[in-house]
Amino acid sequence: MRLTKFLAAVILSVIFSLSLAAQTNQPLPKYKNPRLPVDERVSDLISRMTLEEKVSQMIDRAPAIQRLDIPAYNWWNESLHGVARAGLATVFPQAIGLAATWDTDLMLRVADVISTEARAKHHEAARSGDYGRYKGLTMWSPNINIFRDPRWGRGQETYGEDPYLTARMGVQFVKGLQGNDPKYYKVISTPKHYAVHSGPEPERHRFDAVTDQRDLYDTYLPAFEACVKEAGADSVMCAYNRYMGEACCASDTLLRRLLREDWRFNGYVVSDCGAISDIYAGHKLVKTEAEASAMAVKIGTDLSCGQEYKSLIEAVKRGLISEAEIDVSLRRLLAARFKLGMFDPPEMVAFARIPISENDSPAHRQLALEAARRSIVLLKNDGGMLPLKRDLKKIAVIGPTAADPLVLLGNYNGTPSRAVTLLEGIKNKVAPQTTVVYEQGCDLVEAGPTNKAVALAAESDVVIFVGGITPRLEGEEMNVGLEGFRGGDRTDIRLPKVQEELLKALAATGKPVVLVLTSGSALAINWANEHLPAIMQTWYPGEEGGTALADVLFGDTNPAGRLPVTFYKSIEQLPPFEDYRMAGRTYRYFTGEPLYPFGYGLSYTRFAYSNLSVPKRARAGATVTVKVRVTNTGKVAGDEVVQLYVKDLQATVPVPLRALQGFKRIHLRPGESQVVTFTLTPRQWSLVDQQFKRVVEPGDFEITVGGAQPGAQPSSTQVLTTKVTLTGAVFAIK
Numbered sequence: 001m002r003l004t005k006f007l008a009a010v011i012l013s014v015i016f017s018l019s020l021a022a023q024t025n026q027p028l029p030k031y032k033n034p035r036l037p038v039d040e041r042v043s044d045l046i047s048r049m050t051l052e053e054k055v056s057q058m059i060d061r062a063p064a065i066q067r068l069d070i071p072a073y074n075w076w077n078e079s080l081h082g083v084a085r086a087g088l089a090t091v092f093p094q095a096i097g098l099a100a101t102w103d104t105d106l107m108l109r110v111a112d113v114i115s116t117e118a119r120a121k122h123h124e125a126a127r128s129g130d131y132g133r134y135k136g137l138t139m140w141s142p143n144i145n146i147f148r149d150p151r152w153g154r155g156q157e158t159y160g161e162d163p164y165l166t167a168r169m170g171v172q173f174v175k176g177l178q179g180n181d182p183k184y185y186k187v188i189s190t191p192k193h194y195a196v197h198s199g200p201e202p203e204r205h206r207f208d209a210v211t212d213q214r215d216l217y218d219t220y221l222p223a224f225e226a227c228v229k230e231a232g233a234d235s236v237m238c239a240y241n242r243y244m245g246e247a248c249c250a251s252d253t254l255l256r257r258l259l260r261e262d263w264r265f266n267g268y269v270v271s272d273c274g275a276i277s278d279i280y281a282g283h284k285l286v287k288t289e290a291e292a293s294a295m296a297v298k299i300g301t302d303l304s305c306g307q308e309y310k311s312l313i314e315a316v317k318r319g320l321i322s323e324a325e326i327d328v329s330l331r332r333l334l335a336a337r338f339k340l341g342m343f344d345p346p347e348m349v350a351f352a353r354i355p356i357s358e359n360d361s362p363a364h365r366q367l368a369l370e371a372a373r374r375s376i377v378l379l380k381n382d383g384g385m386l387p388l389k390r391d392l393k394k395i396a397v398i399g400p401t402a403a404d405p406l407v408l409l410g411n412y413n414g415t416p417s418r419a420v421t422l423l424e425g426i427k428n429k430v431a432p433q434t435t436v437v438y439e440q441g442c443d444l445v446e447a448g449p450t451n452k453a454v455a456l457a458a459e460s461d462v463v464i465f466v467g468g469i470t471p472r473l474e475g476e477e478m479n480v481g482l483e484g485f486r487g488g489d490r491t492d493i494r495l496p497k498v499q500e501e502l503l504k505a506l507a508a509t510g511k512p513v514v515l516v517l518t519s520g521s522a523l524a525i526n527w528a529n530e531h532l533p534a535i536m537q538t539w540y541p542g543e544e545g546g547t548a549l550a551d552v553l554f555g556d557t558n559p560a561g562r563l564p565v566t567f568y569k570s571i572e573q574l575p576p577f578e579d580y581r582m583a584g585r586t587y588r589y590f591t592g593e594p595l596y597p598f599g600y601g602l603s604y605t606r607f608a609y610s611n612l613s614v615p616k617r618a619r620a621g622a623t624v625t626v627k628v629r630v631t632n633t634g635k636v637a638g639d640e641v642v643q644l645y646v647k648d649l650q651a652t653v654p655v656p657l658r659a660l661q662g663f664k665r666i667h668l669r670p671g672e673s674q675v676v677t678f679t680l681t682p683r684q685w686s687l688v689d690q691q692f693k694r695v696v697e698p699g700d701f702e703i704t705v706g707g708a709q710p711g712a713q714p715s716s717t718q719v720l721t722t723k724v725t726l727t728g729a730v731f732a733i734k
Helices: 002-024 039-046 051-056 094-101 104-125 153-158 163-178 213-220 222-229 252-262 275-281 289-299 306-317 324-338 362-377 422-429 450-459 497-507 524-530 545-553
Strands: 235-238 269-272 377-383 394-400 433-441 462-468 513-520 534-537 606-612 617-619 624-632 638-648 659-668 673-680 694-696 699-706 719-727
Touching: 039 324, 039 377, 051 306, 094 104, 094 153, 094 163, 094 362, 094 617, 104 163, 104 362, 163 213, 163 222, 163 659, 235 252, 252 289, 269 324, 269 513, 275 289, 275 306, 289 324, 362 545, 362 719, 394 422, 394 450, 394 497, 422 433, 422 462, 422 545, 422 624, 433 450, 450 497, 462 659, 497 513, 497 524, 513 545, 534 545, 606 699, 606 719, 624 638, 624 659, 638 673
Parallel strands: 235 269, 394 433, 394 462, 462 513, 513 534, 617 719
Antiparallel strands: 377 534, 606 624, 624 673, 638 659, 638 699, 699 719
């Protein structure tokens, strides 16, 4: 199929070239000739441009160059969990919710739909001459920073705290966006923010993140490396902060040595918005905008989100940078536009024929519903409280986020044509004879409980409390100064006091209370965990969040989401937020007792594991196959997320307590079994040695396979553990 498409494109390009040349009686400029290689076309175009024209194309709002038939282009577009900020679009669960699905196949399908809608919207806008912001094909997603601390407000945009899970989800997202056409990108994906970036938000423009190299290589870089080397991401966004004293957008370590030299990245780097100004105004590494711009371009930041690169003309005059060095960056940027088909006739680019009817389509809404269902995590279900019967006489829905449509959307979101709130989902699901009553009960943080809410609860068969936090409280550099919140981040991870007070009053009625949490990050709900019979986490679940919640509450969907982050009991269990060292953070290094561990999630059925098959001995550097049999021993069908963890028992350097190195989500009917196979490559046995090289050391390793971390499994599943001995010499990972 791909070869057929390629041949068709070649034929069309020949016809187009001959036709254009015949019409004008002029030889076709090389850059306009689709038959020629991209590099040759780019070189020809650059040779025709003045310095001023070159610099104009290195800014996110690139103007048209009429004499060369270069259309205007705005490089800034967003697609974190749907095409964002450009009108109607399908809104999927926020990124942290997508991570909670632990479903790489689903992630690929979601990203493919997002790129389809992006193409449809782009060409519809271009046909009317609209080249404005959020109309382009260069998507500044995914956010693959490590969610190292639950206080970070932008953690909702990530795939959680684990580098392996983040890498696997990120690779699929990049592939789904960029497509597999042999000639053209569907859209270009931009993993961000490179690198070692996760708050605090108010200090990000001047903050210096400090780690040792082991944390850099073992935690902060793997997802970026995978997205570049495996998925072929054609763009990377550099971060605001410094890393070890170097501004990330002017870091020789990050941009030149690692990204370009070690990983052989050939795409372009874009700055976070205003980050070039931060080099001189925030970090004070140089004194002027021209110096900052020259430094960034010379080290490898090709595109400025902002106007700073206009100063490159001055920088050339002052001898801070040469025009040839500017050409290096311009070449990367123009190559990206050629690879998107922007200089070729639309009939040559299959993606240009995607109709606008593909945007916000019924099929895409159905996928959003599937993703939301798969993202919900059941945290507690004492005595089989859930699923609820849909023909109860009266249900009281209480809480500050039950009827809030914003809580469905997270941040960096599009606008759905229809959004089903959590309250609406419940109302739509119950039997005709069931009465659903609603009262907000309290505000998110400030105003306390109302008597009306407690009275309604006392009259009902069951209470569903929907609360937590919302994108109004956590996010990117926000003006939020309420108790427990600061600038988009949090200073406390507990459920706000007013909500816990209302929960206690509701529970005191004697009626069973189901807690439904909304948030993009972990909440410390210690009292609720001790006193309430059922709790579930819905994240920010997208346009069909209400339908998905009701499906799980009433048993039409068996929950199988798993936590992509650790839920701690309090911030007292954590190091200072500003400390970027991994010691004491995330399940890989945390030695305390969490409220709910990474990888945790309950089911309405039970799963048994047997016949774990792992070689007792293997050579260091060999690939090892692990097999296990999983059986649904319960009475209802359901999904299980099979997780594989590796622990190095004899490492010569500090290593994680355990590390996720494999997972697979499977579906089993009652009584059905499936053999799940994992392949562990040498890298998955490796560590970062004393010389900060990645190697596999011989010695003993513990392998755990099951429905959770070792020692942290819920009652609905189990884990199996065995040992493997690697023999031979130390094996270097290239």
